[in-house]
Amino acid sequence: MEHTLSLSELQAVRADFPLLERTVRDGQPLVYLDSGATSQKPHPVLDAEQDFYQQRNAAVHRGAHQLAEEATDAFEGAREQVARFVGVDEDEIVWTSGATAALNLVANGFQHASLGRGGAQAERFRLGAGDEIVVTEVEHHSNLIPWQELAARTGATLKWVPVLDNGRLDTGALATVVTERTKVLAFTHASNVTGAVTDVAAFVNRAREVGAITVLDACQSVPNLPVNFHELGVDFAAFSGHKMLGPTGVGALYGRREMLEAMPAVNFGGSMVEVVTMESATYMPAPQKFEAGTQMVAQAVAMGAAAQYLSDLGMEGVLAHERELAAEMLKIAEIPGIRIIGPMDLEHRLAVVSFVVDGVHAHDVGQLLDNDGIAVRVGHHCAQPLHKRFGAASSSRVSGSVYNTIDEIARFRESLKGVRAFFSVD
């Protein structure tokens, strides 16, 4: 029996999030169901960032003074917290400005290798005509366009694993789509549209058969379910701070140690070098060789606090809570004229539910829900190809987090029931 968050635990969690106390649209309580876009932040995260600036702010990895020591400890301590949270070693975590930057960093690593940089050890990262990059049809634009660009620059071919009508990836197609020519297999851990959690093992096993490097978009999974990248066996994974109760402006790239060692650096400047002459430079070992320039230190420290906050809650409990929210969300299928894009069962799925209201545009759906104080996402959620695949230009999406209650989902359902009547659609 999974332990979910008890009502009293949930009330305690909610009390940690100051923003949830505010009202919207003429004094109504806020029902925030847009955590898939960005989550709200608890006091320990807000305090960590403020405390850093008030007590420890200094340049890290340089300076012989006490503040510099404390700032460096806080920064590297956060790296350790985040690494532990996702089951990896601290030198396998590279700070980035976000998940998009992390995915671009990997794609650019391939690009630099393909231009001949990185020496013999970068051989695996070299792409050219005849090589293949494989993504999936459900990817967020951030895990699609960097690979489109890489293909265009290197002459490699871009292919994709299709999505099934039930919103799940067609793992059966891996055997044919992924071939001996595939050098990269980039895929999401959990779709930000369908909420479906990917069968990572199927992708990793196929990639290993052909020697392809795996890149996982873990933005939606890391905040909502227990994640251990070593156990998943992926080569790279990207996730962002702001979706996991942390601040904006920071994210992380996980790279298996030998991958980070072999991949060429892509950003250059201070903090990532050993010896510099007028002609050339040598670079530090990973992860520092990927962290050129002054880092987002206060944000990294706060992301560490977010990882700690979720760890303390217990990710098994978070997942069980997520499942309860998802069950409540999926009940909207009983409302006439509602079509859900994504799986209807609760196995391997997040509390992320996208839906189309027959006869009413997503923007209008969102507007009416907002009028009742309910914040949802409308549009294509940065996944235009997926929407096209399901015959919708746009959809509305609810996404839950640790602080959402069953009552809030019920309020959303009640509000949604009135939408078609308002627009006189029957």
Next chain:
Amino acid sequence: MEQLYQQVILDHSKHPNGKGLVDLTDDLLGGESHQVNPTCGDEVTMRVMFEGTGGDRTISKVSWDGQGCSISQASISILTDLVEGKKVSEAEAVAELFRDLMNTRGKGFADDDAEAEDKEDQLGDATAFTGVSKFPARIKCALLGWSALRDTFAKTGALADAQAATVTGTGGVHEPHGE
């Protein structure tokens, strides 16, 4: 909500005017524009046909197709009604007024604006969008069709003709900024 979704907007969105593209054939005076709202993927293709030349160029027909929310669809429908039969210079002035209305944050034209009533007369049913201007995320929806209209003016040279005629009318083609 009723302030945002006025009945006239709901009616137009359900029964839009001008929807369904009419072929431009080889009418050299016609123009087409495709506009997209990148935040939601909504789009419109608009074809505008003209009669007459130079400063007298008049909009004879607006046709369009596309998909979008009730605000964008109603706005294009009302636009169609408003500008057909108008001179390009007049339609451009209405488009400018509509953009001004969208910048009023839900208040509409100010009470102390002596021309407020005249402006509302010119905008006709489009004044129903006053409530939309209170919702920043929806202003783009309301402006989608108007952007397409102005784009056809620019592409076909209709706007340049209208502006040149205005300048000529007030004396001196060689002093476009002098008056």
